[in-house]
Amino acid sequence: MIGPVNVTELSASAFKQxxxxxxxxFSDCDGVIWxxxxxxxxxxxxxxxxxxxxxxxxxxxxxxxTQENYEGKFKAAGIENGFEKLTIPSTAIAEYLxxxxxxxxxxxxxxxxxxxxxxxxxFECVEGPESVKGYEDYxxxxxxxPDVGAVVFDSDFRINLIKLxxxxxxxxxxxxxxxxxxxxxxxxxxxxxxxxxTGPFNDIVxxxxxxxxxxxxxxxxxxxxxxxxRAGFTDPSRILFxxxxxxxxxxxxxxxxxxxxxxxxxxxxxxxxxSNIKPDYYAETLGSLVPLL
Ligand SMILES: [Mg+2]
Numbered sequence: 001m002i003g004p005v006n007v008t009e010l011s012a013s014a015f016k017q018x019x020x021x022x023x024x025x026f027s028d029c030d031g032v033i034w035x036x037x038x039x040x041x042x043x044x045x046x047x048x049x050x051x052x053x054x055x056x057x058x059x060x061x062x063x064x065x066t067q068e069n070y071e072g073k074f075k076a077a078g079i080e081n082g083f084e085k086l087t088i089p090s091t092a093i094a095e096y097l098x099x100x101x102x103x104x105x106x107x108x109x110x111x112x113x114x115x116x117x118x119x120x121x122x123f124e125c126v127e128g129p130e131s132v133k134g135y136e137d138y139x140x141x142x143x144x145x146p147d148v149g150a151v152v153f154d155s156d157f158r159i160n161l162i163k164l165x166x167x168x169x170x171x172x173x174x175x176x177x178x179x180x181x182x183x184x185x186x187x188x189x190x191x192x193x194x195x196x197x198t199g200p201f202n203d204i205v206x207x208x209x210x211x212x213x214x215x216x217x218x219x220x221x222x223x224x225x226x227x228x229x230r231a232g233f234t235d236p237s238r239i240l241f242x243x244x245x246x247x248x249x250x251x252x253x254x255x256x257x258x259x260x261x262x263x264x265x266x267x268x269x270x271x272x273x274x275s276n277i278k279p280d281y282y283a284e285t286l287g288s289l290v291p292l293l
Contacts, residue, residue: 004272007261007283008292015292018281019052022240022259024233028218029060029070029086031188031244031266032286033077039265041287043078048293057231058082059224059241061182061217061248063090063114063154087227089154089181089217090114094121095226096179096216097150104149107170109163109201114154114181132162144169153213154181159201164208171209180213180220184248188266218248224256242286246272250279 010018025046027033033042046056065073067083074082090110094117097106108115108127115125126145132138141162151167170176185199206213216223224236233239236257243249244266253260254277262272262279263286272282283289 004262004278004280004282007281008288010292021238023054023235023238024231024240025049025054025056026059026227026231026233026239026241026258027056027286028241028243028245028249029058029073030062032242032263033058033079034073035188035190035265038073038077039285039287041285041290044290045286045293046079048290052293054240055231055233056085057227057233058086059218059227059252060086060088061155061184063088063117063181064111064157066113085231087223087230089223090117092216092223092226093152093154093179093181094118094123096214096222097121097123100177102150102177105145105147106150106152107145107148107167108152108154109156109159109167110152110154110181111156114152118152127163129162130158131160138162138165142166142169144173148176150177150179152179152181153183153198153202153205154217155198156201157198159198164201164205167205168209171205171211178209178211178213180215181217183215183217184245186245186247186266188244194266218243219251219255221252221255224252224258228256240281246275246277246279250277253279 070083105124105126108125118125132141148170151170183199183202184197186194187197189195239258241253241258242261244263250260260279261281264284
């Protein structure tokens with residue numbers, strides 16, 4: 001098998017073949033379009049790729065940003081209507097619950113923005129407790145609510161032991177569904193620097209509850225299919241997924257049958273080559289592709 005192809009090293013005719021191999025682009029946001037600030041050339045990349053007749057949508061695991069924050073980030077990158085074309089776990093979770101006509105309470109170990117989205121869609125959310133005083137208080141606080149019918153995990157940066165235990169207590173009931181948004185083990189802080197994310201906590205709950213969550217964030221296939229439905233894309237083989245994280249972006253592409261392009265903002269070329277999972281294509285940044293378009 002041929003290893004990942006550096007798109008910027010393709011001949012003009014091979015680059016044209018690459019361009020002809022997809023009709024649609026899904027792009028991740030953090031680590032691809034921006035880190036703290038816009039990555040140079042991102043806006044120009046999307047502008048030019050659209051001129052080549054490709055439709056572009058965005059798929060992020062980041063439910064933490066508000067709509068205003070996302071709109072500001074897209075605007076700073078020179079991208080029009082980015083938020084309208086964005087799929088994130090919070091909206092996928094709300095749509096999933098609506099699709100099954102869910103009517104019980106949702107126990108949320110999630111960021112405030114995800115809870116806000118669920119409540120705006122009519123779901124009753126419970127969470128916490130935010131803290132316990134110590135050992136005895138912890139043992140006394142362990143309680144399940146019989147009206148809870150779903151446990152939702154999605155980027156809770158205030159996660160603690162009592163929330164994990166409460167989630168596990170609920171998940172012992174087989175009728176309680178388990179939905180997982182972002183499960184990222186690592187988060188990009190700045191180029192070449194990753195910080196630990198909330199993903200390891202998801203793993204503890206999966207292991208202890210012996211339950212497999214429905215994965216409504218990358219790399220879950222159902223999340224990729226949800227994004228396709230939202231974007232109106234029907235043929236996965238004609239989609240190029242651009243991301244910076246192997247575990248989320250490249251694996252999602254493999255799960256869904258998309259072509260994948262890794263930008264080397266969070267991983268080095270050596271990291272990529274050492275991984276068992278490899279993208280079809282790679283490039284330094286989106287900006288490095290602009291002169292070729
Ligand atoms: Mg990313």
